[in-house]
Amino acid sequence: MIDLLKQEFFKLVHQKGILFSPLVLFGLMLFVGISSKHTGDLNYYTTQSFAGGEWLDILLIIASANIVTMEFEHGTIKHMIAQHNNRFLIYFTKMMVVSAYCVVLHGFMFIFTIVVKYISYGSTHPFGAIYDNNQTVMQNLMTFLFSNFFLVC
Amino acid sequence: MSDILVFKNLTKQFGKHKVLDNLSFHIPKGHVVGLVGPNGSGKSTIMKCILGIYPYEQGALYFEGQKITSKNVNQMSSKTGALIESPSIYPFLTGMQHFKLYSATKADVADVVNLMGMGKYINSKVTRYSFGMKQKLGIALALINKPELVILDEPMNGLDLMATLDLRKIIMSEAQRGITFIVSSHILSELEKISDDIILINNGKMVFQTTMPELRGLGQRSYILTTNDNKAAKKLLLQHGFVVADNGSSIQIDNSARQLNDFLTVLIENHIELLDISHQGMDLETATLRYIKGSRGVHND
Structure with a gap:
């Protein structure tokens, strides 16, 4: 199984689409960040990772479909079955x-949320500001990220 | 010589259709075995059964004397390299990355790349490869982990003359090192040059298994004779009880009883001048056509 995992990771990191x-x-x-600038509740966009969850779902569906179908497309499934x-x-x-790729994308999504927030809103609407459920924007963002992670991965 | 692989009464069905029907044959170790048969005869299915891609319903498969079941099929497939139908390659990887993918050691990779003459393009993306280059890479991948048995399904497809010649040399040199090859190809003239044994399959059943010398020997049953007077020669031989037939500008003499000396003596003693004599050669193509037509007749009956 370790051999198989190594092979799968090797293939994954060599696909341009994945990278x-x-x-x-x-x-x-x-x-989403820039186009939301003139809407009302900007903290909402930040806590929702600028719709990153939805975009990530789509990217993950594409990646997981591709990771299986490419074996049939290139005829490599025969080699895999014969080998394992x-x-x-x-x-x-x-x-x-x-799943591992999903974890990595969530990591990226968190970093991108911070970057996009500063690019789009500047220093207004800080992460420390109190927002939903008497929690800070950052706490709301983390709740969203973890719930999305467990839902998707 | 011991057998590396033995099929015993193997049957494989897809629904009600029997693709392999009570098939029995053996593959001698270190031999190059040509698997011949028309399209849909079951050649690829045989190969896929050996690789564990397809399970089979009845019969048994022995690899190096050990019975192979779904639980221990790994013991066979780990010692087997294969090129089935098309090369198993990913377009986003280079040739070298394919070897890394299958955990080949640097020394083994260097050996195979050198053997296949792939040094110039091994670090290029596979998308830049021609069909023949891809085919070569597929064969190299089949050889890379030092398998004991190599299965090649139509390996000559798309290869130019030089590449075919190289492949022939590679198969023969690897076979001399003790690697067993099962090669399926419709290019019978090429298969004839590399094979030690031939297995002819039709409708999932074995028509025959023979060695190449035996196959060629089948053709030595008749001689084509040209004399200065074919009519007189024919008449004379018929009078002496030989089976003779016209064959254009020559006569054909049945020699299944191995009477070459006898009929030559008759002709020479009767002052008939021999201009040419040759045995009717049985090549793989002739044998395949003859036996497939024969087995179709039997099957239809």
């Missing part, structure tokens, strides 16, 4: 790799 998807996520979050003789293990390791 560029954090940049796509950043671009989409920045678009366990279809469930192949599928399971692929899902593990997608």
Whole structure:
């Protein structure tokens, strides 16, 4: 299984689409951040990671679909089955790799939220300001990130 | 010589359709075995059963004397390299990255790259490879982890003359080192040059398994003879009880009883001048056509 995991990670990090998807996520979050400037509740956008959760879901669906279908598209599934003789293990390791990728994307999403917030709103609407549930914007953001993480990953 | 692989009454079905029907054959260790048969005869299914891609319903498969089941199929597949239908390669990786992906050691990679003559393009992305280059990479990947058995399904597809020649040399040199090859190809002339044994499959059943010398020997049952007077020669031989037939500008003599000396003596003693004599060669193509037509007739009956 370790061999299989190593192979899956190797394939994942060598795919341009996978490597560029954090940049796509950043671009989409920045678009939401800038376009939300003149709306009312700006803290809401910050605590929702500038719709990063939704964008991340879409990117993850694309990545997980691709990670399975590419094996059939390139005919490499035969080699994988012949090498490991366990279809469930192949599928399971692929899902593990997608989960790991999901963790990494959530990390990026957190960093991008901070960056986009400063680019879009400057120092107004600080992370320490009290917002929903008598918690700070940062605490609300963390709650969103963790709930999205457990929901998606 | 011991057998590396033995099929015993193996049956594989897809629904009600029997793709392999009670198939039995053996693969001698260190031999190059040509798997021949028309499209849909079950060649690829045999290969996929060996690799554990397809399970089988009945019969048994033995690898190095050990019965292979779904629980220990790893013991066989870990010692097997394969190129099935098309090379298993990812377009976003370079040739070298493929070897890294399959955890090959640097020394093994250097050996295989050198053997296949892939040094010039091994660090390029696979998307830049021609079809022949991809085919070579697929074969290199089949050879990389020092397998004991290599399965090549249509390896000559898309290869130019030089690449085919290189592949032939590689298969023959690796076979001399003790690696066993099962090669399926529709390019029968090429298969004939590399194979020690031939297995002919039709409709999931084995038509025959034979060695190449035996196959060629089948053709030595008749001779083509050209004389200065074919009519007289034919008449004379018929009078002496030989089975003779016209064959254009020559005559064909059945030699299944191995009477070459006898009929030559008859001709020479009767002052008939021999201009040319040759045995009718049985090549793989002729044998395949003859036996497949024969087995179709049997099947239809």
